[in-house]
Amino acid sequence: MGDYHFVYKDVEGASTQWDDIQRKLGNLPEKPPAFKPSSFTPSEDEDFKAKDKAWIDEKTEEELEDLEDDLDDDRFLQEYRKKRLTEMREAVKIARFGSVVPIFGSDFVREVSQAPPDVWVVVMLYKDGYPECRLLLECLEAMAKRYPATKFVKIISTECIPNYPDHNLPTLLIYNNSAVKATYVGLHNFGRRCTPESVALVLCQSDPVLNDGQCGGEQSREAVLDGIRKKFVESVVREHEDDDGSSSD
Numbered sequence: 001m002g003d004y005h006f007v008y009k010d011v012e013g014a015s016t017q018w019d020d021i022q023r024k025l026g027n028l029p030e031k032p033p034a035f036k037p038s039s040f041t042p043s044e045d046e047d048f049k050a051k052d053k054a055w056i057d058e059k060t061e062e063e064l065e066d067l068e069d070d071l072d073d074d075r076f077l078q079e080y081r082k083k084r085l086t087e088m089r090e091a092v093k094i095a096r097f098g099s100v101v102p103i104f105g106s107d108f109v110r111e112v113s114q115a116p117p118d119v120w121v122v123v124m125l126y127k128d129g130y131p132e133c134r135l136l137l138e139c140l141e142a143m144a145k146r147y148p149a150t151k152f153v154k155i156i157s158t159e160c161i162p163n164y165p166d167h168n169l170p171t172l173l174i175y176n177n178s179a180v181k182a183t184y185v186g187l188h189n190f191g192r193r194c195t196p197e198s199v200a201l202v203l204c205q206s207d208p209v210l211n212d213g214q215c216g217g218e219q220s221r222e223a224v225l226d227g228i229r230k231k232f233v234e235s236v237v238r239e240h241e242d243d244d245g246s247s248s249d
Helices: 017-024 053-057 061-066 075-095 105-113 131-146 196-203 218-248
Strands: 100-102 120-126 151-156 171-176 179-185
Touching: 053 075, 100 131, 105 120, 105 151, 120 131, 131 151, 131 196, 196 218
Parallel strands: 100 151, 120 151
Antiparallel strands: 120 171, 171 179
């Protein structure tokens, strides 16, 4: 008569003592872990979150726009909301620039003539292969990083003005509010040694062309001009020191 093994299970189907012994002997696979539901964490209701500066800081520009009518009872948060919106918009405006952008004749109206009224545009007319153009372009690239709220573009001279004489290169056109505010023909306009500081000083002699984008208003422009003058003096001092060092050698 063959051997019979009786396996008893309780009404819930849990393993009997026999199953446990068989598992220890390796005759049955291990029991799967008991099911344990994850703990429930209710989502935070926006209506019950503390409305403070940190709450405003978490909002996107679109969300801040939508909050205009919801904060009428809190003057402080309403003012802070406006401040944050201004900061966001200024940051976006500054991010548009920061380099010398090449354009074509077909881009000129859109990129230069139709630039926003509060944006000054420095247009460089140039051609490849001219040392003077290369030197001025290096200066403008340094200035574009230093004054990211001013727009700098470069365009092949004959793309901008057909038959423009090469002996006039490089040429700078200064635009604001769809109009030419100044024209500088040739590298000699920027001093004996053309540096970013000497170019900046010339551009800002009559108009606040350069803008570092840190804050708005006339006070900011005066601060930029003071900074330009300071950097120019420092560059002149360095030039004299370099000249003295060379002569002593």
